[in-house]
Amino acid sequence: DGQIVKWDPDQIRKIQEHPCYSEKASHTFGRAHLPVAPKCNIQCNYCVRKFDCVNESRPGVTSEVLNPQQALEKVREIINQYHFIKVIGIAGPGDPLDNEETFETFRLIHEAYPHLILCVSTNGLLLPDKIDLLEKYGVTNITVTMNAIDPDIAAKIYQYIDYKGRRYYSSHEMGEILVSRQLEGIKMAVAKKMLIKVNTVYIPGINDHHIPDIAKKISEMGVFIHNIIPLIAQAKFAHIAPPTIEEKLAMQEKCKPYVRQMSHCQRCRSDAIGCLGKDINSFMGKR
Ligand code: SF4
Ligand code: SF4
Numbered sequence: 001d002g003q004i005v006k007w008d009p010d011q012i013r014k015i016q017e018h019p020c021y022s023e024k025a026s027h028t029f030g031r032a033h034l035p036v037a038p039k040c041n042i043q044c045n046y047c048v049r050k051f052d053c054v055n056e057s058r059p060g061v062t063s064e065v066l067n068p069q070q071a072l073e074k075v076r077e078i079i080n081q082y083h084f085i086k087v088i089g090i091a092g093p094g095d096p097l098d099n100e101e102t103f104e105t106f107r108l109i110h111e112a113y114p115h116l117i118l119c120v121s122t123n124g125l126l127l128p129d130k131i132d133l134l135e136k137y138g139v140t141n142i143t144v145t146m147n148a149i150d151p152d153i154a155a156k157i158y159q160y161i162d163y164k165g166r167r168y169y170s171s172h173e174m175g176e177i178l179v180s181r182q183l184e185g186i187k188m189a190v191a192k193k194m195l196i197k198v199n200t201v202y203i204p205g206i207n208d209h210h211i212p213d214i215a216k217k218i219s220e221m222g223v224f225i226h227n228i229i230p231l232i233a234q235a236k237f238a239h240i241a242p243p244t245i246e247e248k249l250a251m252q253e254k255c256k257p258y259v260r261q262m263s264h265c266q267r268c269r270s271d272a273i274g275c276l277g278k279d280i281n282s283f284m285g286k287r
């Protein structure tokens with residue numbers, strides 16, 4: 001990948017050994033998601049809470065939540081058995097940054113296995129507040145789900161956010177807080193040389209015309225890769241027809257001039273273990 005040259009050697013390792021940042025790596029290296037984070041501080045209109053966070057996963061299944069100690073033991077088991085697992089991520093089932101257990105889990109793993117690449121995915125609301133902790137525990141790869149950079153479009157996508165002790169319902173103000181926190185968090189993470197992936201849920205009629213604006217903005221900010229995810233029509237958005245594969249490809253084409261597009265996302269569960277699309281836990285009959 002010719003675009004990789006602008007990254008330093010440590011960042012390049014974290015790209016080349018991370019199956020979501022490099023399609024090539026996705027055939028060789030694996031990741032394990034630890035489901036330690038049940039709570040969420042926002043309500044997306046496409047989310048049914050009884051499933052894993054839709055930002056990263058397909059609905060229909062719920063991960064059993066582990067505590068940090070259990071998560072550490074799980075990591076020990078996994079890496080002793082499967083040497084190709086290089087990345088340990090926390091992706092839910094709710095928003096990882098809204099759960100103290102996320103940080104305790106990263107602390108334990110980073111102490112025990114400093115060579116592992118740690119990654120987290122989040123709606124971004126708490127990213128500026130938690131960025132120093134993430135850095136302290138060695139988290140280097142961050143996924144932020146950004147469905148809008150325009151607060152008024154954000155207002156159509158989220159029912160509410162809980163921020164600093166207050167609940168903000170769908171409004172310009174709510175959108176403004178969420179978008180500004182997301183952008184600020186991304187800026188801080190890029191300044192710390194973290195590698196950022198942005199997920200955008202493609203919601204026809206709501207944010208489709210706006211997705212190239214998001215791509216342009218995140219490209220200017222130094223985001224590494226953009227992952228456009230077709231809507232799963234459920235909850236308040238149950239009536240919206242998801243984009244077709246052709247529409248998704250066309251959108252990726254529109255955004256490609258700005259930022260590298262991820263084409264191999266598998267929408268993994270928050271407890272997925274293995275190479276993308278070939279999870280070990282699914283082989284073990286745990287689904
Ligand atoms: Fe659901 Fe994830 Fe949105 Fe929270 S951030 S409401 S868990 S989809
Ligand atoms: Fe990677 Fe997509 Fe799976 Fe997240 S959901 S771990 S980005 S393949």
